[in-house]
Amino acid sequence: MPVNPKRRTTLRDVAEAAGVSPSTVSNAYNRPDQLSPGLRERVLEVARQLGYSPHPLARGLRRGQVGAVGVLYGDSLSYPFADPVAALFMQGLSSVIEAASLGLLLVPRRTVDDALVRTAAVDGFVVYSLFEHDALVERVLERGLPTVFVDHPGRAGFPAVRVDDLGGAQAAAAHLLGLGHTRLGVVALPLGGADAANLSCCNASRARLQGYEGALPGTGAWMQVLEVAENLPSEGARAARDLLSLKPRPSALLCMSDQLALGVLDAARQMGLRVPEDLSVVGFDDIPEARRTIPALTTVHQPLLEKGVWAGRLLLAQLRQEPLEPPPTLPTHLVLRESSGSFRG
Amino acid sequence: MPVNPKRRTTLRDVAEAAGVSPSTVSNAYNRPDQLSPGLRERVLEVARQLGYSPHPLARGLRRGQVGAVGVLYGDSLSYPFADPVAALFMQGLSSVIEAASLGLLLVPRRTVDDALVRTAAVDGFVVYSLFEHDALVERVLERGLPTVFVDHPGRAGFPAVRVDDLGGAQAAAAHLLGLGHTRLGVVALPLGGADAANLSCCNASRARLQGYEGALPGTGAWMQVLEVAENLPSEGARAARDLLSLKPRPSALLCMSDQLALGVLDAARQMGLRVPEDLSVVGFDDIPEARRTIPALTTVHQPLLEKGVWAGRLLLAQLRQEPLEPPPTLPTHLVLRESSGSFRG
DNA sequence: TTAGACTACTGAAACGATTTAGTAAATCGG
DNA sequence: CCGATTTACTAAATCGTTTCAGTAGTCTAA
Numbered sequence: 032m033p034v035n036p037k038r039r040t041t042l043r044d045v046a047e048a049a050g051v052s053p054s055t056v057s058n059a060y061n062r063p064d065q066l067s068p069g070l071r072e073r074v075l076e077v078a079r080q081l082g083y084s085p086h087p088l089a090r091g092l093r094r095g096q097v098g099a100v101g102v103l104y105g106d107s108l109s110y111p112f113a114d115p116v117a118a119l120f121m122q123g124l125s126s127v128i129e130a131a132s133l134g135l136l137l138v139p140r141r142t143v144d145d146a147l148v149r150t151a152a153v154d155g156f157v158v159y160s161l162f163e164h165d166a167l168v169e170r171v172l173e174r175g176l177p178t179v180f181v182d183h184p185g186r187a188g189f190p191a192v193r194v195d196d197l198g199g200a201q202a203a204a205a206h207l208l209g210l211g212h213t214r215l216g217v218v219a220l221p222l223g224g225a226d227a228a229n230l231s232c233c234n235a236s237r238a239r240l241q242g243y244e245g246a247l248p249g250t251g252a253w254m255q256v257l258e259v260a261e262n263l264p265s266e267g268a269r270a271a272r273d274l275l276s277l278k279p280r281p282s283a284l285l286c287m288s289d290q291l292a293l294g295v296l297d298a299a300r301q302m303g304l305r306v307p308e309d310l311s312v313v314g315f316d317d318i319p320e321a322r323r324t325i326p327a328l329t330t331v332h333q334p335l336l337e338k339g340v341w342a343g344r345l346l347l348a349q350l351r352q353e354p355l356e357p358p359p360t361l362p363t364h365l366v367l368r369e370s371s372g373s374f375r376g
Numbered sequence: 377m378p379v380n381p382k383r384r385t386t387l388r389d390v391a392e393a394a395g396v397s398p399s400t401v402s403n404a405y406n407r408p409d410q411l412s413p414g415l416r417e418r419v420l421e422v423a424r425q426l427g428y429s430p431h432p433l434a435r436g437l438r439r440g441q442v443g444a445v446g447v448l449y450g451d452s453l454s455y456p457f458a459d460p461v462a463a464l465f466m467q468g469l470s471s472v473i474e475a476a477s478l479g480l481l482l483v484p485r486r487t488v489d490d491a492l493v494r495t496a497a498v499d500g501f502v503v504y505s506l507f508e509h510d511a512l513v514e515r516v517l518e519r520g521l522p523t524v525f526v527d528h529p530g531r532a533g534f535p536a537v538r539v540d541d542l543g544g545a546q547a548a549a550a551h552l553l554g555l556g557h558t559r560l561g562v563v564a565l566p567l568g569g570a571d572a573a574n575l576s577c578c579n580a581s582r583a584r585l586q587g588y589e590g591a592l593p594g595t596g597a598w599m600q601v602l603e604v605a606e607n608l609p610s611e612g613a614r615a616a617r618d619l620l621s622l623k624p625r626p627s628a629l630l631c632m633s634d635q636l637a638l639g640v641l642d643a644a645r646q647m648g649l650r651v652p653e654d655l656s657v658v659g660f661d662d663i664p665e666a667r668r669t670i671p672a673l674t675t676v677h678q679p680l681l682e683k684g685v686w687a688g689r690l691l692l693a694q695l696r697q698e699p700l701e702p703p704p705t706l707p708t709h710l711v712l713r714e715s716s717g718s719f720r721g
Numbered sequence: 722t723t724a725g726a727c728t729a730c731t732g733a734a735a736c737g738a739t740t741t742a743g744t745a746a747a748t749c750g751g
Numbered sequence: 752c753c754g755a756t757t758t759a760c761t762a763a764a765t766c767g768t769t770t771c772a773g774t775a776g777t778c779t780a781a
Contacts, residue, residue, distance in 0.1 A: 039520065041737060052761045057739055066759060084518045087495040088437040089737035092766050097433065098495050099481060108480060109470035112456060112463040125454035125482075134492055135453060135482040136444060139474060147479055150432040150443050152497035173429045175384065386767060397731045402769060411729060434767035437736050 040083040049077040060085065091152065099134035100346055101153035103171060105161050105233060108139040114262065114290065115318040116335060117159070120181070123339020124157060131347055145170045155346050158183060160233045162223060177349030179342050182235045190345040190357035192338055196235045199331035199363030200242025200285075203313045204254075206329070206365055207283045211374035212311060213252040216274035216281035217243055218267055218291045222258055239287050239315060255281060259291065267294025268301075275302060275310070282374050283311035289318045289330055296324055296370070307372030317366055326369035333363045385428040394422040405430065436497065444479035445691055446498035448516060450506050450578060453484040459607065460663040461633065461680060462504070465526070468684020469502060476692055490515045500691050503528060505578045507568060522694030524687050527580045535690040535702035537683055541580045544676035544708030545587025545630075548658045549599075551674070551710055552628045556719035557656060558597040561619035561626035562588055563612055563636045567603055584632050584660060600626060604636065612639025613646075620647060620655070627719050628656035634663045634675055641669055641715070652717030662711055671714035678708045 046053040051074060058065040059074040066074075091097040102124070104110060104117065111117040121135075128135055133154070138147050140161065148170045155177035161168060163184055171178060178189050185191035207215060220236040240256065247254060257274055259266035267286060271294065274281055286292035292314030296306060304310045306326055314321055314330035321328040341358050348355035391398040396419060403410040404419040411419075436442040447469070449455060449462065456462040473480055478499070483492050485506065493515045500522035506513060508529055516523060523534050530536035552560060565581040585601065592599060602619050604611035612631060616639065619626055631637035637659030641651060649655045651671055659666055659675035666673040686703050693700035 039737085042739095043737080053738080054740080054761055054763095055759090058760085061739075070759085082518055082520075084494055084515075084520075086437070086737050087497050088433050088442065089766090090495065090739075091497060092431070092433040092437055092737080092768085093739040095766080097497050098492065099497065101479075107470070108474035109467040112466040112470065118457040118463070121457040122454040125452070125457065129453035129484060132492065134446075134496055137470075137480040137482070147443065147477065149429055150435065151479055152432050152436060152442050152444065170429075173427055175427075175429075384767080387769095388767080398768085399731060399733095399770080400729090403730085406769075415729085431767050434736090435769075437738085438767085438769040440736080 039086065040081045042083070042085065045074070045078045045081055045083050048081060049074045088152070096154050097152045098132070099136050099153045100128060100155045100157065100350075101136045101138050101151045102157045102159055103138045103140065103148065103161065103167065104159040105140040105165070108137060110139070111137065115320065116288065116290070116316050119318070119335035120159065120339040120342075123336035123341075124343045125339070127340055127343025127347065140165070140167060149174070155179075155350055157181060157342050157346055158185075159342075160235065163234050177346055179345045179349070181338065181342050182233060184234065190349075190355075192341045192345065192358065193360045194235070194333050194338060195360050195363045196238035196333075197242040197245070199315065199333065199365070200239040200287075201246045202242075202363075202365040203285055203315065203331050204243045204246035206367075207285065207311055207313060207371065208246060208250050208252055210283075210311065210371065212283040213250070213374070214279055214281045214283075215243075215252060215254045216271075216277070216284045217254055217256040218270045218274065218284055218286045218295060219256050219258045220262055220287040220291070221260065236287055243285055262288055262290050264290055264294030264297065267291030268298040269294070271295040271298035272302070275299070275304070281310075283313070283371070286312065286314045289314040289316045289321045289328060292328055292330065292370075293320070293324065296326075296328070306370050308375070311371040311374075313371055321366075322368070324370070329368045329371040330366055331363050332366045334361050337361060384431065385426045387428070387430065390419070390423045390426055390428050393426060394419050433497070441499050442497050443477070444481050444498045445473060445695075446481045446483050446496045446501045447504060448483045448485065448493065448501055448506065448512065449504040450485045450510070453482060455484070456482065459635065460665065461635070461661050464663070464680035465504065465684040465687075468681035468686075469688045470684070472685055472688025472692065485510070485512060494519070500524075500695055502526060502687050502691055503530075504687075505580065508579050522691060524690045524694070526683065526687050527578060529579065535694070535700075537686045537690065537703065538705045539580070539678050539683060540705050540708045541583035541678075542587040542590070544660065544678065544710070545584040545632075546591045547587075547708075547710045548630055548660065548676050549588045549591035551712075552630065552656055552658060552716065553591060553595050553597055555628075555656065555717065557628040558595070558719070559624055559626045559628075560588075560597060560599040561616075561622070561629045562599060562601040563615040563619070563629055563631045563640060564601050564603045565607055565632040565636070566605065581632055588630055607633055607635050609635055609639030609642065612636030613643040614639070616640040616643035617647070620644070620649070626655075628658070628716070631657065631659045634659040634661045634666045634673060637673055637675065637715075638665070638669065641671075641673070651715050653720070656716040656719075658716055666711075667713070669715070674713045674716040675711055676708050677711045679706050682706060 042053050042056050046056045056074055059071045111121045136153050138151050156171050158180045160182040180191040222236050257270045259270050284295055295312050299306050299310050306312055314328045317330045317332035321330050387398050387401050391401045401419055404416045456466045481498050483496050501516050503525045505527040525536040567581050602615045604615050629640055640657050644651050644655050651657055659673045662675045662677035666675050
């Protein structure tokens with residue numbers, strides 16, 4: 032008894048079994064008004080019995096859409112689940128995408144090659160925090176799909192969601208300078224270097240550095256910048272140990288992310304430095320945990336959920352061919368908590 | 377000057393422009409050995425100039441694969457970014473999926489209809505923590521794709537990753553009983569009720585309840601169960617307030633998740649109850665934050681990353697048609713910290 | 722010299738749906 | 752009762768690739 036090697040049940044099979052044309056089966060699914068209710072019910076029943084389900088790729092190919100949007104970001108696949116900043120952004124984005132009944136395809140930058148970007152079955156892309164000169168940006172644009180850039184200058188014709196990183200960073204630095212600090216350390220996220228070849232860096236980092244530096248002129252303070260390799264507390268701790276062994280020691284540390292600042296607080300504790308009495312620490316992002324550290328972290332708030340929501344909105348607008356003004360640069364603001372205090376020489 | 381309305385550059389266009397057949401262009405991409413290096417280079421150059429990129433759906437349709445796996449779970453799209461347990465699972469899963477250069481498509485259960493499951497362009501599914509009798513399980517199976525079940529009994533022929541929820545819960549309850557507690561409150565995740573209609577419940581909840589109850593016989597202790605609607609600290613706090621206003625008051629609370637336990641700790645603090653002197657609290661999951669609460673949370677550890685890794689492995693094995701034994705039930709164990717203490721009547 | 726094996730490329734048939742245009746029958750207004 | 756519209760359904764083209772089978776032409780071995 033030669034059993035047919037397993038093959039998909041196809042629309043044609045259903046049509047034959049029901050004694051109708053393929054078009055009718057298709058219509059039963061997609062245009063109920065095109066056939067009599069009785070027949071439709073019968074067709075659907077036959078389909079059910081045969082265990083038929085339409086092939087999503089075939090359908091997508093014909094219709095020109097798949098019902099999913101891709102998120103491209105500059106780290107490992109697991110990053111948005113591990114990093115609180117990315118996670119919040121994704122939550123904002125998700126809420127909009129979900130309301131539109133779309134799926135979300137995660138496309139990490141750190142894949143062997145760019146195959147994933149070229150083959151991702153999506154209707155549009157959100158490019159999150161990729162480095163400005165990343166070649167992958169070109170690959171995305173080649174797809175010719177609706178695209179939104181986040182934390183990236185973007186391209187003419189494509190909306191971008193931007194945050195006032197520069198202003199926030201400047202406020203953070205000005206805050207410390209105002210407290211009398213004159214020796215500042217900066218725990219910096221990857222900056223990409225002059226050659227612009229390091230792709231793990233993102234544009235926000237550069238804007239933040241610029242902001243820090245912008246607060247300096249005329250104050251007579253100095254600033255020592257130390258770059259970390261990854262956005263992790265452990266890296267922040269390591270950088271803090273290095274910066275705090277400088278002579279003279281910085282009396283305040285500006286951290287380009289709260290993740291780094293968490294590590295800095297740990298390191299300070301281990302080194303027996305009291306925060307903020309011996310050392311002031313200022314973070315960036317205002318992740319939920321920043322409020323719960325001891326001491327609670329002074330940091331720069333950026334509207335992460337809102338950022339995601341805007342990215343989603345702008346992408347949907349493109350998908351639906353509706354016009355939608357991209358938002359102005361989203362504001363940041365300094366949140367004063369307990370980890371920063373005035374300098375006591 | 378009638379501009380052609382924007383149309384995709386297709387493989388055929390490239391073929392014409394390069395003066396070769398479509399097959400050759402395709403081969404230039406997919407089978408370099410099938411044509412001379414010189415021609416290949418020329419074809420690729422033409423393609424580049426025309427801004428051509430192969431249509432992923434057409435390619436996927438023909439080849440029978442898309443290079444992405446779907447994750448189906450029982451909550452909102454943003455859940456895995458917001459819930460620490462799901463996030464850790466996803467990190468484990470991601471690490472494996474990424475190593476295989478695949479994308480990850482998030483498919484939330486809470487979508488208007490089941491369209492997403494039927495249309496998701498993926499090569500396989502991970503079904504995470506869906507309720508046993510959820511109709512969506514059928515929809516997934518109808519797709520006829522490789523599938524792995526997590527926290528779900530699954531189906532014959534499909535591997536499942538299971539965790540010893542029952543044993544862990546029993547250990548938690550036994551721990552409290554051993555400390556002399558005789559009045560226990562349970563802050564329960566949605567259990568689905570007898571009608572099995574509530575889909576926001578998952579099987580792990582039931583196993584945990586069973587575990588708690590299994591420790592009870594012969595101890596003379598009683599147990600009051602209160603179900604929450606969602607796995608959020610705020611819900612845990614609310615449940616705690618209700619349970620702690622019972623007369624006589626429970627001296628210990630078993631929480632079905634650390635998220636709930638976090639809320640319980642908050643509520644206790646607000647009610648002026650000291651933990652563990654006045655109230656013992658035991659969580660479940662052992663999320664990273666459990667170690668940092670004050671007091672640190674006694675909880676049941678489950679291997680979340682490992683769970684994700686197994687799910688990924690089992691799915692990949694199916695995709696590659698390699699045999700792979702599903703793992704035995706993964707172990708849980710009680711982690712004693714500071715939130716549980718002996719009963720002082 | 723010639724059968725056989727490569728090499729470099731092409732033609733046409735899939736893959737599995739949707740959709741446009743069209744046909745026959747039923748319904749309608751007057 | 753007749754032409755016009757509507758209803759219910761179908762044939763065939765199409766979406767953009769990949770791949771099987773095939774065709775010249777070149778190379779090897781005896």
